[in-house]
Amino acid sequence: FGLALAGCSGRGGHDGRTVLGFSQVGAESEWRTANTASIKSAAHDAGIDLRFSDAQQKQANQISAIRSFIAQRVDVIAFSPVVESGWEPVLREAKAAHIPVVLTDRAVDVSDPSLYVTLIGSDFVEEGRKAARWLLQNTPAGDGPVDIVELEGTVGSAPAIDRKKGFHEALAGHPRYQVIRSQSGDFTRAGGKEVMEAFLKAEGKRINVVFAHNDDMAIGAIQAIEEAGLRPGRDIKVISMDGVKGAFEAMMAGKLNVTVECNPLLGPQLMQAVAAIKAGKPLPRRIVVEESVYPMESAAAAFPTRKY
Numbered sequence: 563f564g565l566a567l568a569g570c571s572g573r574g575g576h577d578g579r580t581v582l583g584f585s586q587v588g589a590e591s592e593w594r595t596a597n598t599a600s601i602k603s604a605a606h607d608a609g610i611d612l613r614f615s616d617a618q619q620k621q622a623n624q625i626s627a628i629r630s631f632i633a634q635r636v637d638v639i640a641f642s643p644v645v646e647s648g649w650e651p652v653l654r655e656a657k658a659a660h661i662p663v664v665l666t667d668r669a670v671d672v673s674d675p676s677l678y679v680t681l682i683g684s685d686f687v688e689e690g691r692k693a694a695r696w697l698l699q700n701t702p703a704g705d706g707p708v709d710i711v712e713l714e715g716t717v718g719s720a721p722a723i724d725r726k727k728g729f730h731e732a733l734a735g736h737p738r739y740q741v742i743r744s745q746s747g748d749f750t751r752a753g754g755k756e757v758m759e760a761f762l763k764a765e766g767k768r769i770n771v772v773f774a775h776n777d778d779m780a781i782g783a784i785q786a787i788e789e790a791g792l793r794p795g796r797d798i799k800v801i802s803m804d805g806v807k808g809a810f811e812a813m814m815a816g817k818l819n820v821t822v823e824c825n826p827l828l829g830p831q832l833m834q835a836v837a838a839i840k841a842g843k844p845l846p847r848r849i850v851v852e853e854s855v856y857p858m859e860s861a862a863a864a865f866p867t868r869k870y
């Protein structure tokens with residue numbers, strides 16, 4: 563009889579466990595791989611029945627996955643939206659089905675705040691400001707131009723929009739610093755390398771700094787800089803974000819100057835939010851993950867402590 567009760571709402575797994583449907587962006591970067599591992603291990607530790615879908619960076623696949631979770635009548639839906647716009651219709655369907663939605667990592671642009679319970683993730687605008695502050699504090703004195711090229715993340719994604727915003731905002735009062743070219747490398751190593759090759763062809767030795775929205779694109783850019791016969795980290799400063807292992811290895815090799823940490827290990831916070839929802843407890847609209855900045859000089863000491 564107890565089992566029947568557990569399933570009486572037509573919700574939850576047949577064994578009475580909480581069922582969480584999760585739609586992931588894809589597997590485009592080391593950050594994303596670590597984020598997925600954190601979500602899967604935290605669900606396992608929490609005894610939550612996780613239904614996981616990888617959208618291969620396509621919004622249409624995420625929308626289909628969310629519709630499938632609605633059809634399965636899961637208890638909670640969570641997802642990391644690949645881009646900010648285009649979510650109202652499917653989120654209204656989840657609301658109509660009385661299934662609460664949690665956002666992780668990236669935000670959505672919706673007019674109705676009731677379409678999701680909370681957003682668990684980093685403050686990308688602040689991450690952009692941190693990158694600019696490092697540059698302002700680590701450029702040799704003088705008045706010569708500091709010409710920057712920018713490798714942007716996925717077009718229309720919250721991290722790409724907000725990191726750019728924070729970076730440019732923090733440099734606004736410093737005309738010496740100019741972003742002379744900016745283009746998306748879609749958060750991948752291949753994308754970063756390809757765009758950096760084009761920047762080097764177009765601008766050559768004029769480039770002083772690369773600002774990459776994530777470490778994977780920075781690592782691709784480093785390869786392009788070396789293939790052009792220049793020394794990344796010295797001839798061209800490289801500023802990046804995420805703080806994945808590949809970035810620490812590049813810093814220890816003297817090829818990356820700094821990475822602004824963006825913590826992917828939000829699995830436990832997501833499961834706590836799911837438990838709170840199931841228990842009918844209120845949640846803050848925004849749960850921010852804590853993170854710091856790792857310059858090259860700190861890489862060797864920090865590397866053994868890194869968890870992703």
Ligand code: GZL
Nearest residue numbers: 590591593594667721749776
């Ligand atoms: C940031 C996350 C970004 C990472 C990239 O929270 O959305 O997407 O910075 C990842 O590495 O692809």
